[in-house]
Amino acid sequence: MTSPLMNEPEQHVPDSQRRADPAPWRQWGDLIDAAAIEQMANACRLPVAVAGALMPDAHVGYGLPIGGVLATDNAVIPYAVGVDIACRMKMTVLDLPPDALTHDADRLREALEKETRFGVGATFRQRRHHAVMDEDWTITEVTATLKDKAWSQLGTSGSGNHFVEFGRFTLEQPALGLAAGSYLALLSHSGSRGAGAAVCAHYSTVARMRHPDLPRTMQHLAWLSLDSEEGIAYWHAMELMGRYARANHALIHQAIAARLSAQVMLAVENHHNFAWKEIHQGREVVVHRKGATPAGRDAVGIIPGSMAAPGFVVRGRGVDASLHSAAHGAGRAMSRTAAQKNLHWSEVKRVLRENEVSLLSAGLDEAPMAYKNIYDVMAAQADLVEIMGRFDPALVKMAPAGERPED
DSSP states (O other): OOOOOOOOOSSOOOGGGSOSSOOOEEEOOSOOOHHHHHHHHHHTTSTTEEEEEEEEEEEOOSSSOEEEEEEESSEEOHHHHOSSTTOEEEEEEESSOTTHHHHTHHHHHHHHHHHOOOSTTOOOSSOOOOGGGGSOGGGSHHHHHHHHHHHHTTTOOOSTTOEEEEEEEEESSOBTTBOSEEEEEEEEEEOOHHHHHHHHHHHHHHHHHHOTTSOGGGGGGOOEETTSHHHHHHHHHHHHHHHHHHHHHHHHHHHHHHHTTOOEEEEEEEESEEEEEEEETTEEEEEEEESEEEOOTTOEEEEOOBTTBOEEEEEEOOOGGGTSEEESSSOBSSOHHHHHHHOOHHHHHHHHHHTTOEEEEOOGGGOGGGBOOHHHHHHHTTTTEEEEEEEEEEEEEEOOTTOOOOO
16 A cells, blocks of 8 residues: 655754655555654655655654665665664575474574574674674774674674574475475574664764754754765765674574584575665665665565564565565564553463464563564555565574663
8 A cells, every 4th residue: 555745744844954845755554653654754855855665564763764765865864774784684494304393492492592692782702703804894983993892792683673583484386496395494683783883873973963953853864975974984884784784694594504414405685774875766866774675676585573473585576666675574563661561471472372482582572462463564565575485483582581672
């Protein structure tokens, strides 16, 4: 479903910080709160805005809503990329029988416990190694100070909605080089850890200093020109954080596969907090996807559900109006505070039993009931992606309760 442009918000936006007419944008799905819609409308009034799209999993964020997609003219908005720069998904299909989820669950559980670390500041006692740490981290003054911290957290996961889980991956038809059938797969969700958060904090502060006239509710939409020294530095830092986040996932999957003496049959991955230079409407623009999956024609991506709901491997349809984007998950239906206040572990455990999911650790704010119905989300974007396969979680590990979310 799509919706027309929203009406003018009541807040005053100085003429120097707004377009004469809002940039065009469209919305997919009905289950989006009014505050997130207003955030999208405000973003499309920025003078650098070219076009926008709001995905069906959208909810309120800082500046651009989670699930918001914004194309800009030669400018990058740090908070439209997000705090967790390059937060991403990765799924590997392993050459182990899917019935290992029940018959060999203890060994799978041990692999998760031994080869993952979760939470703010999480590290391995013995540092892991990846070529990304051999790159030039002095490309910006900020990343130069972050290399040691990043290395200490290499191969770990954050808190909030980050996870590593085993599940059953099902293909109804041959695809991605695999025959139709069921497979054992490993799925992970995390990003650039403390280093990415520090990059965002620094450059978003710089951006706000460049645009002091922005209203308080729009300060997180402050941008940096890609012709400026600060904009170029942020872009280089963002791209480095993208390679670092990819390395984190690579090490997690390599370590778990090695512990299980398993071979990888398929690997699929994608960012969903990032900015790309792309051609849309016949011109180069900067496309920010904050909690949105790249869905260009034939692009393969992963859209997870919740700890008790399936995720999907999808192929993009390349819809121009969505800026070649799709949802990045089910999306929150309930804030973390509301979930902690209104939900109970007894109910969560019942839902997990019904869906045959074993939970190793998580906070109550990540309960399945705190999320939208993934089937509704997928139905709302049927024109944006084609479903290729389904991942059903079975053994889930997240940050323990009490961890402060980083997203």
